[in-house]
Amino acid sequence: MAFAFAKISTTVRNLSILYAARIGFLIGGWLLPETTLLRAARIFSTPFRSSRARAASASTAGAREERLTVDGIEIATYLWGDATQQPYVLFAHGWSSHGTRIAPWIEPLQAAGYAVVAFDQAGHGKSGGHRTTLPDFACHLLAVGQHYGPAAAVLGHSLGGAAAAVALARGLAAEHAILIAPAADPLAAMERFSRFVWLGVHFGRRLAMFYERETRVPIDDLQAHRNAPLIGRPALIVHDVEDREVPWSEGERYARLWHGARMLSTRGYGHNRIAEHPDVIADALRFLRSEPVGARIVSSPNLPYGFA
Numbered sequence: 001m002a003f004a005f006a007k008i009s010t011t012v013r014n015l016s017i018l019y020a021a022r023i024g025f026l027i028g029g030w031l032l033p034e035t036t037l038l039r040a041a042r043i044f045s046t047p048f049r050s051s052r053a054r055a056a057s058a059s060t061a062g063a064r065e066e067r068l069t070v071d072g073i074e075i076a077t078y079l080w081g082d083a084t085q086q087p088y089v090l091f092a093h094g095w096s097s098h099g100t101r102i103a104p105w106i107e108p109l110q111a112a113g114y115a116v117v118a119f120d121q122a123g124h125g126k127s128g129g130h131r132t133t134l135p136d137f138a139c140h141l142l143a144v145g146q147h148y149g150p151a152a153a154v155l156g157h158s159l160g161g162a163a164a165a166v167a168l169a170r171g172l173a174a175e176h177a178i179l180i181a182p183a184a185d186p187l188a189a190m191e192r193f194s195r196f197v198w199l200g201v202h203f204g205r206r207l208a209m210f211y212e213r214e215t216r217v218p219i220d221d222l223q224a225h226r227n228a229p230l231i232g233r234p235a236l237i238v239h240d241v242e243d244r245e246v247p248w249s250e251g252e253r254y255a256r257l258w259h260g261a262r263m264l265s266t267r268g269y270g271h272n273r274i275a276e277h278p279d280v281i282a283d284a285l286r287f288l289r290s291e292p293v294g295a296r297i298v299s300s301p302n303l304p305y306g307f308a
Contacts, residue, residue, distance in 0.1 A: 022198040040203065041210050044193055045131040047123045048096040055098035055125030061106050063118075065126075070143040076126035077144060080106050081115030087152035088115035090174060092141050094158030094181075094275075098125035101157070104276040105284075112285055114152060119144050121160075134186055135217045137163035138170070145172045152176065153288060157275045158246060159183050162222070165254065169227035177235040178284050180275050181243055184224035184250035186211075224250070228258040235261040236287040236294060238280055245271040255297040262287070264294035 025036060063078035078099050081088065089109055091102040099118035109116055121137055122129030141163050145151060150173035156164035161182025168177060183189055190211075191204030208219045220226060235258050239251030248265065255263035269277050287293045 025197045025199050036199070037203070037206055037210060040194070040197065040199060040207060041214075042131070043197075044190065044207065045133050045211075047121075047132065051096045051098055051124045052126075055100065055120060058098065058100045059103065060100055061103050063100070068119075068144065068147055070122075070140050073122045073140075074128040075119055075122065075140055075144065077117065077119040078102075079115070079117055081110055083115045083117050083148045086113065086115040088117050088148065090141075090145055090148070090151040090154045091116065091118040092137070092154065092156040092160030092164050093118070093121065093124070094156075094160045096124065097157070097160075100125075101275065102155075104278075105155070105281055108281050108285060112288070114288075117144065117148050117151070133211060133215055134159060134162060134166070134222055135215045138166035141167045142170065142172050145174070150174065153178060155180070155284070157181060158271065161254075162186075162224075165224060165227045165231065166222055168233065169230040175233060176288060177231070177233055178238070178287065179235065179251070179254060180238045180280065181240065181246050181271050182224075182237065182251055182254055183246050184253045186219050186222050188250070189246075224253045225257050228254050228261075231258060234287075234290075236264060236284060237261055238264045238266065238274065238283070238294075240266045240269045240271065240274050242267060243271045243274075252297060261297070262292075262294035263297045 025040065060078060061080065063080055066077045066079065068075045068077060091099065093099055093101050099120045102116060102118045106116055120127040121140055122132040137159060145167070153176040154164045154168065154172060154174040155178045157180045161179035162184065164177060164179060165182065168174065187204065187208050190207045191201045194200055194204035194207060212218055237251050237255040239248045241248045252263060255261045264283055266274060266280070274280055283293050
């Protein structure tokens with residue numbers, strides 16, 4: 001009973017903090033728009049502190065741990081097997097996650113003959129840094145891929161899936177791609193964030209302009225419809241139709257615009273559980289064996305972004 005009361009108390013406290021922050025953003029957006037924009041940008045690009053705590057407490061499943069320096073930031077990497085002697089799968093985790101999230105995949109992948117390489121993005125897990133963005137995600141993924149050499153496949157979840165697409169379009173060497181619940185539209189993500197903190201969609205567009213100035217990377221260059229058509233490698237896109245964090249339509253966009261990609265739609269796995277569901281892992285291994293998985297999405301000029 002005491003535990004139940006403690007859980008209720010924690011939930012109420014967290015909700016109180018959330019609504020207080022939302023009211024602060026709502027008022028600040030009217031009275032101090034520039035200050036509020038900077039605050040929103042800082043929060044949007046700062047991973048949750050819990051990422052580090054979860055990474056510290058998570059089992060590494062016997063990984064060999066190494067560290068790389070990328071743009072002056074120490075990046076923690078995890079290796080299972082020998083990536084110099086075996087085909088390997090390169091894993092890119094999502095926002096506020098960590099590299100050892102790949103743990104449920106390790107045994108099935110190794111049983112299939114693959115080594116596995118994962119890493120913590122900047123500001124995440126055991127890596128250095130405090131803030132990060134999608135261009136950083138893609139840059140660091142490219143650096144890790146270049147360090148360990150051409151991969152048999154890149155596996156990306158959520159923002160890691162978006163980073164994988166951007167990195168592949170810019171030269172990441174991987175024979176196959178598996179994107180799980182991939183984010184396709186950075187502008188839409190900023191608009192969702194702005195609505196969540198009660199700033200409104202228009203503030204999301206201002207946030208996008210801010211990041212274009214900060215990163216010197218146009219938001220348009222990060223969109224799925226700009227990158228997917230440039231990648232000529234087999235891809236499997238996995239997305240849950242009930243995903244509440246990244247809409248299924250964003251995964252569909254990748255599948256439609258990526259030449260030869262296959263779309264595997266699930267129901268009831270959500271945004272996070274899908275990344276470790278045994279059925280998804282089994283289907284991904286079938287895809288890597290060149291067995292038919294999922295369906296081909298047919299393009300149409302009547303759909304957003306037109307033909308693939």
